[in-house]
Amino acid sequence: MDKKNNIHVRRLEENIFKSLMVFSTGAIVLALALILWTVIRKGLPHLSLGMLTQAPKSGYYLGKDGGILNAILGSLYLTGGAALLAILVSLPVVLYLNVYLKKGSPLAYIARFSFDILWGIPSIVYGAFGFTIMLLFGVKSSLLGGMIAVTFLIFPIMSRSMDEVVRMVPGELMDASYALGATKLETAFKVVVRQALPGISTAVLISFGRGIGDAASLIFTAGFTDSLPTSLLAPAATLPLAIFFQFGTPMPEVQGRAYASALTLTLIILVISVAARLLTRKFTKHVV
Numbered sequence: 001m002d003k004k005n006n007i008h009v010r011r012l013e014e015n016i017f018k019s020l021m022v023f024s025t026g027a028i029v030l031a032l033a034l035i036l037w038t039v040i041r042k043g044l045p046h047l048s049l050g051m052l053t054q055a056p057k058s059g060y061y062l063g064k065d066g067g068i069l070n071a072i073l074g075s076l077y078l079t080g081g082a083a084l085l086a087i088l089v090s091l092p093v094v095l096y097l098n099v100y101l102k103k104g105s106p107l108a109y110i111a112r113f114s115f116d117i118l119w120g121i122p123s124i125v126y127g128a129f130g131f132t133i134m135l136l137f138g139v140k141s142s143l144l145g146g147m148i149a150v151t152f153l154i155f156p157i158m159s160r161s162m163d164e165v166v167r168m169v170p171g172e173l174m175d176a177s178y179a180l181g182a183t184k185l186e187t188a189f190k191v192v193v194r195q196a197l198p199g200i201s202t203a204v205l206i207s208f209g210r211g212i213g214d215a216a217s218l219i220f221t222a223g224f225t226d227s228l229p230t231s232l233l234a235p236a237a238t239l240p241l242a243i244f245f246q247f248g249t250p251m252p253e254v255q256g257r258a259y260a261s262a263l264t265l266t267l268i269i270l271v272i273s274v275a276a277r278l279l280t281r282k283f284t285k286h287v288v
Contacts, residue, residue: 039266043259051260056226061245063253066226068261071242074229075265078143078222078236079212082150083158083204089151090159091200095188098166099174112163118156126153127217134221143229143236146222153217154207161206165199166192198280205276209269215240239265 054067097108130149139145169192177187193200215238223235224245239261246258 036266039259039263042256043261043263046253046256046260047263051257052264055228060226061249061254063251068237068239068242068257068264070226070228071237071239071261072264072268074143074222074236075212075239075268077229078146078218078238079150079208081143081147082154082211083208085147085151086155086158086207087204090155090162091193093159094162094166095192097163098169099184099188099192112160115156115160115163119160122216123153123214124216124219126150127219127221130217131220140233141221141223141235142231142233143222144232146218146236146238147232149217149221150211150214153214154211157210158203158207161203162196162200165196165203168199169195201276201280205272208272212269213240213265215244239268 050065051067052072053069054065055070056068057064057066060066093111097105097111101108127149130145130152133148134140134145139148173191173195174187177191178184182190218238218241222238222241224237224241225235226237227234229236243258243261243265246254246261249255
């Protein structure tokens, strides 16, 4: 009798948690669908080729002609540069933690704990910190300043994501590499990076998506301009700030353009996500 009761209780628990998982998944999918529907429904009627290929003209934020090309290029330049800087710092740190340090090293524990803390810091704090660094070196609000702030923002995200992927590389592969006479540096780049490349690509994608959609860290660091980005030391417009400024006007036409800008940002992230998926599949073919 007790055995039947235990089986009944276990089945009940399984059904309860399965229902919770289905409900959570459905809620996430529904929220995503509602966001996409709202952006598409309100933004698509205002989206045009001219809006994507022109910079803002005089009076654009008052409903006159122009586009958001300056914000599109600014976002791509800024986030692309920040992602590159973050990779140059994150990858060596992650390889050092997993190849050069012993398992259970206190330094590795402190580094991972620090990444977790940095991941949770609000982006406005990174913007303030980046602005302080800019003042220290005499850098004005510019494309370079925005890159610095976004690099600080995505560095812990990229590092922690890469670290989790690299930790999944079988230790036997590294031992086999050492047995064949390879150095730790050769093992790190020819074995570990090769095996973890699909996951590393995903980590870069996550970080890029986080950076290109952030506005708080760019308010004081990147500035804003209606001109196309031509210099690292000149102010640069970004899509999140363009959306923010357009929503701030009382004119329905301009607010509609804000939804169109949001749709553009969503499509950019979608294209990058699809491209990353294709690259990941290609890289996975060469992984043991």
